[in-house]
């Protein structure tokens with residue numbers, strides 16, 4: 001079964017074409033359209049067997065971008081399909097499904113309207129996702145389109161975990177509550193961990209640590225709490241996002257820095273986190289390098305990140321009533337053994353013991369990094385959100 005996975009941003013569109021029937025669940029082709037609607041738009045396309053095609057070409061909107069992607073997939077030179085009819089379904093990443101979507105769904109007019117109703121909750125992401133969906137509907141009218149939501153996996157949170165202690169009417173009127181994100185990734189790596197442990201009832205803490213980071217508590221395959229909130233701003237400090245802080249800081253900045261709401265929003269989402277505290281940058285590798293050279297603020301930023309991640313793990317180990325596994329994933333989680341060591345070395349009281357050699361060794365698709373004696377298994381598992389979207393899409397197509 002061939003599934004095209006599309007992740008549309010406001011000026012970009014990423015895609016991967018999977019052949020889920022091949023033994024390797026091969027990626028037949030993947031690529032990226034950049035600067036859609038801006039000067040200098042370009043397509044970068046690569047096939048699974050290494051043929052590359054890069055072209056700078058006008059892309060006034062997502063419809064043109066999708067058309068160019070299809071042309072690339074069908075091309076004699078760098079294509080992988082002889083006909084578009086070979087594509088069985090298209091899976092779209094959609095950021096916010098609000099309270100309406102606890103699972104992936106086949107897209108119809110009603111689904112699209114509901115995604116649009118969630119615009120106030122994700123004003124940057126959902127409109128872009130809809131542009132991607134509508135462009136694909138135009139280009140591939142006879143092919144099933146599926147929406148896979150970042151928030152869906154966390155719809156199992158109990159009310160005591162998702163409610164904010166605001167007046168209840170605001171929840172009723174605006175659906176202001178915790179939703180959580182990175183659901184596709186938390187689902188993918190927790191399923192893998194349950195498989196590796198051969199335990200469908202496992203209690204797992206998944207740490208998706210990347211440019212955006214979130215931590216989730218997962219009990220028998222169900223998310224019961226997660227660090228991000230109504231938006232991805234909450235939780236641990238991130239590349240450019242604050243993570244948790246006293247909400248009174250917002251009104252303080254409005255008043256004493258004379259900022260507008262939009263300016264505060266930009267400050268907290270784009271100028272804070274690793275970038276804002278360290279003054280070095282938002283990339284974890286740059287922080288680590290600066291800290292190694294004695295940069296005190298970079299070093300402080302790393303300590304804050306480690307501290308806040310460990311604090312969530314502590315809280316979630318209580319919420320879960322004990323844990324069977326901790327999983328590290330995403331850019332930092334998969335690639336920063338020093339951070340993993342710094343975090344796990346503070347979890348001895350939970351019975352967690354790191355195997356240092358394994359922690360610093362090579363990671364394939366996954367790696368156990370705890371000792372045989374450890375009461376809690378610690379895994380590094382490479383996330384693959386696109387594959388998970390393809391699998392969800394295929395499951396709906398097969399229904």
Ligand code: ADP
Pocket residue numbers: 209210211212239282283284285286330331332335336
């Ligand atoms: P996104 O949230 O954009 O998907 P990623 O999951 O790709 O982000 O993670 C990006 C982060 O991963 C960056 O902070 C980057 O520094 C970090 N990272 C990537 N590779 C490494 C590495 N080899 N060692 C340490 N950190 C890494």
